[in-house]
Amino acid sequence: MRTRKIISIIILLILAGGFILTFSQIPFGKDKINVAHYYISKGIEETGAVNIVTSVVLNYRGFDTLGEVTVLFIAAIGLGAVLFTEKRVQKHASKSKDDKTKKASLILRTGSNLLFPLILLFGAYIFVHGHLTPGGGFQGGAVIASGFLLMYLAFPKQSINKKSLSVVESLSGLIFVGIGLFGLIFSGYFLSNFLPKGIPNTLFSAGIIPIIYIAVGFKVGFELTSVIDDLLGRGK
Amino acid sequence: MSLIYNWMYYIASGGLILIGMYIILVKTNLIKIIIGLNFIDTGVNILLVCIGYVKGRTAPIFSTSRINPTNVVDPVPQALVLTAIVIGVAVLALALSIAIKVYEHNKTLNVTKIRGLKW
Numbered sequence: 544m545r546t547r548k549i550i551s552i553i554i555l556l557i558l559a560g561g562f563i564l565t566f567s568q569i570p571f572g573k574d575k576i577n578v579a580h581y582y583i584s585k586g587i588e589e590t591g592a593v594n595i596v597t598s599v600v601l602n603y604r605g606f607d608t609l610g611e612v613t614v615l616f617i618a619a620i621g622l623g624a625v626l627f628t629e630k631r632v633q634k635h636a637s638k639s640k641d642d643k644t645k646k647a648s649l650i651l652r653t654g655s656n657l658l659f660p661l662i663l664l665f666g667a668y669i670f671v672h673g674h675l676t677p678g679g680g681f682q683g684g685a686v687i688a689s690g691f692l693l694m695y696l697a698f699p700k701q702s703i704n705k706k707s708l709s710v711v712e713s714l715s716g717l718i719f720v721g722i723g724l725f726g727l728i729f730s731g732y733f734l735s736n737f738l739p740k741g742i743p744n745t746l747f748s749a750g751i752i753p754i755i756y757i758a759v760g761f762k763v764g765f766e767l768t769s770v771i772d773d774l775l776g777r778g779k
Numbered sequence: 780m781s782l783i784y785n786w787m788y789y790i791a792s793g794g795l796i797l798i799g800m801y802i803i804l805v806k807t808n809l810i811k812i813i814i815g816l817n818f819i820d821t822g823v824n825i826l827l828v829c830i831g832y833v834k835g836r837t838a839p840i841f842s843t844s845r846i847n848p849t850n851v852v853d854p855v856p857q858a859l860v861l862t863a864i865v866i867g868v869a870v871l872a873l874a875l876s877i878a879i880k881v882y883e884h885n886k887t888l889n890v891t892k893i894r895g896l897k898w
């Protein structure tokens with residue numbers, strides 16, 4: 544144990560020396576933008592989104608985002624596959640009979656009933672306005688999943704319908720891919736922005752970006768909810 | 780003093796990465812090792828964002844007409860971090876589920892006591 548500690552501290556010191564040598568060559572706070580000059584100067588007229596980060600994520604690097612949504616999907620599936628066994632479900636059922644008297648406190652139950660719709664509204668606001676303000680599908684989806692986590696804490700007995708979760712999740716994934724394929728049909732390459740760009744800085748602008756972000760928001764939100772559901776051990 | 784001011788973010792992110800690596804190398808509890816992984820993830824994210832930062836400039840969102848293209852920071856690292864955070868959450872959840880299964884099999888989370896793992 545002691546030798547392992549000493550050896551790992553030596554390794555980390557060598558690594559820290561490497562870090563210091565590297566980062567002393569990279570000045571902090573200086574202008575070193577190379578690729579992004581194009582995105583910053585041409586981004587608004589090419590994509591219609593005033594949030595350049597969004598236009599990079601969903602337009603210039605949209606294919607990358609599709610792959611990343613797939614990674615999240617595979618992680619959620621892998622989690623369900625690792626945790627799912629018949630025995631576990633039965634064990635949980637017998638356990639829940641025993642502690643039937645256990646309940647969350649009144650304050651938690653009332654507060655989460657009050658806050659749950661507001662949290663959903665806030666999440667929806669974040670992913671609908673992803674092309675105008677800081678935010679987007681991933682962040683809004685995480686906010687929605689946090690609302691569902693609050694409900695799970697307040698009502699440990701109840702469980703949401705797992706099937707409807709996976710239906711919404713699959714549909715929003717299909718919408719993402721389908722819009723990409725429409726781009727292939729209408730303007731020749733996958734995920735191209737074929738809808739009219741509109742006036743920048745208004746809600747109905749930026750072509751396909753808001754639609755994709757709404758789909759991503761639903762997908763991430765319900766995927767993280769099903770991850771929470773699996774980790775709590777009530778997955779059907 | 781100005782040295783710390785200039786290198787604060789690099790020190791913080793490098794420190795987080797090194798602390799995470801120390802946890803992974805030394806600790807024997809599986810949950811603590813997963814927390815160390817999460818430390819490294821956070822450190823790398825902070826590092827990417829602060830490399831893209833330019834002093835005195837604002838976020839790359841042209842919501843008002845006062846912001847002109849010469850006055851914003853690099854959007855590419857921010858887009859990368861946006862996706863990397865979600866991947867980090869997915870990795871964390873998958874690692875925790877595997878930790879649950881390891882505990883069910885071995886009735887312990889101590890990696891030195893798990894048979895079949897030589898350490």
